[in-house]
Amino acid sequence: MEAINPAVLIASLSVFVLAAFLGYQLISRVPPLLHTPLMSATNAISGISLIGSMVIAGMHKVDFHALMAGGAVAKPSIATLLGFVAVITAATNVVGGFGITDRMLKMFQQRKKGVKGESK
Amino acid sequence: METGVNYLLEFTYLVASILFILGIKGLSHPETARRGMFLAEAGMAAAIIGTLFHRGIITYEWIAAGLIIGSIVGALMAIWVPMTAMPQRTALSHAFGAFAAALVGIAEYTLHGGLSMPGFTRGALGFEVMLGALTTTGSLIAAGKLQGVIRGTPVQFKGQQVLNLLLFAGMVGCFVYSVVNPAASLYFYTMVGLGFLFGIMLVIPIGSADMPVVMSLLNSYAGLAAAATGFVLGNNVLIIAGTLDGFSGLILSILMCKAMNRSITNVLFGGFGAIIHAAGLDAVGEMREISLDDAAVRLAYASKVVFVPGYGLATAQAQHAVRELANALEERGVTVKYGIHPVAGRMPGHMNVLLAEANVPYGELYEMEQINPEFPSTDVAVVVGANDVVNPDARDNPDSPIAGMPILEVDKAKSVIVLKRGQGRGFSGLENPLFFKPVTSMLYGDAKSSLSQLAQEVKNV
Numbered sequence: 001m002e003a004i005n006p007a008v009l010i011a012s013l014s015v016f017v018l019a020a021f022l023g024y025q026l027i028s029r030v031p032p033l034l035h036t037p038l039m040s041a042t043n044a045i046s047g048i049s050l051i052g053s054m055v056i057a058g059m060h061k062v063d064f065h066a067l068m069a070g071g072a073v074a075k076p077s078i079a080t081l082l083g084f085v086a087v088i089t090a091a092t093n094v095v096g097g098f099g100i101t102d103r104m105l106k107m108f109q110q111r112k113k114g115v116k117g118e119s120k
Numbered sequence: 121m122e123t124g125v126n127y128l129l130e131f132t133y134l135v136a137s138i139l140f141i142l143g144i145k146g147l148s149h150p151e152t153a154r155r156g157m158f159l160a161e162a163g164m165a166a167a168i169i170g171t172l173f174h175r176g177i178i179t180y181e182w183i184a185a186g187l188i189i190g191s192i193v194g195a196l197m198a199i200w201v202p203m204t205a206m207p208q209r210t211a212l213s214h215a216f217g218a219f220a221a222a223l224v225g226i227a228e229y230t231l232h233g234g235l236s237m238p239g240f241t242r243g244a245l246g247f248e249v250m251l252g253a254l255t256t257t258g259s260l261i262a263a264g265k266l267q268g269v270i271r272g273t274p275v276q277f278k279g280q281q282v283l284n285l286l287l288f289a290g291m292v293g294c295f296v297y298s299v300v301n302p303a304a305s306l307y308f309y310t311m312v313g314l315g316f317l318f319g320i321m322l323v324i325p326i327g328s329a330d331m332p333v334v335m336s337l338l339n340s341y342a343g344l345a346a347a348a349t350g351f352v353l354g355n356n357v358l359i360i361a362g363t364l365d366g367f368s369g370l371i372l373s374i375l376m377c378k379a380m381n382r383s384i385t386n387v388l389f390g391g392f393g394a395i396i397h398a399a400g401l402d403a404v405g406e407m408r409e410i411s412l413d414d415a416a417v418r419l420a421y422a423s424k425v426v427f428v429p430g431y432g433l434a435t436a437q438a439q440h441a442v443r444e445l446a447n448a449l450e451e452r453g454v455t456v457k458y459g460i461h462p463v464a465g466r467m468p469g470h471m472n473v474l475l476a477e478a479n480v481p482y483g484e485l486y487e488m489e490q491i492n493p494e495f496p497s498t499d500v501a502v503v504v505g506a507n508d509v510v511n512p513d514a515r516d517n518p519d520s521p522i523a524g525m526p527i528l529e530v531d532k533a534k535s536v537i538v539l540k541r542g543q544g545r546g547f548s549g550l551e552n553p554l555f556f557k558p559v560t561s562m563l564y565g566d567a568k569s570s571l572s573q574l575a576q577e578v579k580n581v
Contacts, residue, residue, distance in 0.1 A: 012351055026145055031487075036473045039335070042339070045140050048362075049217065050220070051167055051357075052224045060178070089217070089220045090217070092213075110482065
């Protein structure tokens with residue numbers, strides 16, 4: 001890994017601080033009604049760490065024979081396996097999180113189904 | 121050529137960030153929420169597809185296998201998890217997210233070692249792994265408690281706080297040392313171990329009733345761990361998404377603490393929910409029982425009824441039965457509203473989701489501040505499986521352990537019907553003077569069947 005460039009560091013910090021302010025503004029406006037979907041939505045979104053996991057899982061050729069033999073597993077293989085597990089958990093969060101959020105949001109309706117029409 | 125792909129990837133990440141922000145903006149109203157989420161999903165898809173062309177990736181077997189397994193598990197969860205189990209599911213997803221962040225950090229460390237990293241990156245990496253590790257086990261314990269696999273009562277023992285303090289100091293000490301001394305990989309891995317252990321120790325002393333705060337805090341940690349990953353990898357979309365998640369959790373935990381009039385330290389270290397006998401015992405008197413028939417008549421001839429749901433609604437799976445009764449009442453011309461306390465249930469917004477599942481239009485769901493002024497003009501307040509959030513001691517008795525907690529003032533209604541399984545206490549172990557007030561009548565039995573029977577009776581009145 002190359003030595004960190006101060007400009008990159010400042011840029012990262014700026015993004016962080018701005019995202020924090022923006023996050024505060026956006027999330028304060030979410031009504032308590034939608035707090036559960038909010039939690040599951042932000043969770044799904046932070047499943048974006050999937051992209052970091054993917055890069056690590058795909059970084060090195062894996063020597064399957066060495067792995068199967070249980071012999072000397074080279075260092076990159078450990079990273080690959082960790083990346084692989086991280087891909088699984090992050091992908092679970094992305095798919096499960098968005099799926100459940102949508103299932104919940106579908107249920108929030110302004111008008112009731114049928115009831116009013118029938119009684120009229 | 122290679123740099124061309126890289127710029128394209130960076131651009132894709134920028135688009136994804138914008139879509140995520142628009143997605144959360146959509147959540148400010150139920151009408152726009154689904155559309156917002158579609159945007160966020162599109163952003164996620166773009167980021168994932170773009171990453172497949174990342175120049176660092178040379179082999180796809182593990183990625184493909186991981187994506188397939190994860191998608192299947194995620195899809196199964198999305199389809200099969202019942203709404204009543206939403207708190208457990210969410211706690212589990214905090215664990216998964218944090219675990220992914222911790223693993224990425226550890227993998228980076230095994231690849232590069234501490235020596236080749238600049239100090240700042242080592243710090244961000246250590247932070248990511250430490251936070252990721254403790255959030256993983258903490259969330260697993262929270263999920264276990266919510267699911268009932270682990271006892272929900274606080275687990276406390278002598279010297280616990282000292283032990284926790286030592287664990288925390290050890291963990292942070294190893295973190296600092298591994299940042300200062302790049303070659304100290306042993307300390308790095310010790311920190312990982314202590315992090316996993318500390319997560320367990322942090323959550324076991326906390327009772328189930330405090331889970332809304334714990335869930336929000338863990339949410340915040342998981343997000344911040346993801347943001348730290350962004351710092352390590354120099355990736356802005358990770359920083360943005362992680363920060364949004366982290367701040368969402370933080371804001372929610374502050375809101376939850378306010379709704380209980382307690383500080384975060386008190387929630388984390390107070391061991392609330394351990395049996396408290398002293399304060400409430402003097403609130404004795406006569407509890408009046410009401411029969412189904414009488415309750416049905418009273419409801420049927422009311423002009424305004426407010427339902428106040430609590431965690432008992434979820435355990436009894438009674439949300440559809442509430443709706444059934446509300447429908448029967450509305451057909452008679454009774455005005456029906458629902459009063460929702462911010463910490464009712466086991467996670468923020470828990471009750472809203474359950475009632476929405478039962479087709480209650482969200483226009484009938486009222487927040488505490490909106491519904492409290494309406495209780496004096498309410499004929500019948502129906503308390504379904506709620507206890508502490510309607511305990512008038514919080515308002516009237518300064519010695520009560522929950523003194524100062526804002527409550528739903530159902531005792532100001534003209535009459536109150538409390539649906540309760542038995543005569544036991546709530547999760548906090550506190551006696552509730554509401555049950556002894558002259559306006560209150562108790563209807564014992566399983567909430568779900570009581571409500572269904574009431575609905576039938578009301579139709580026959």
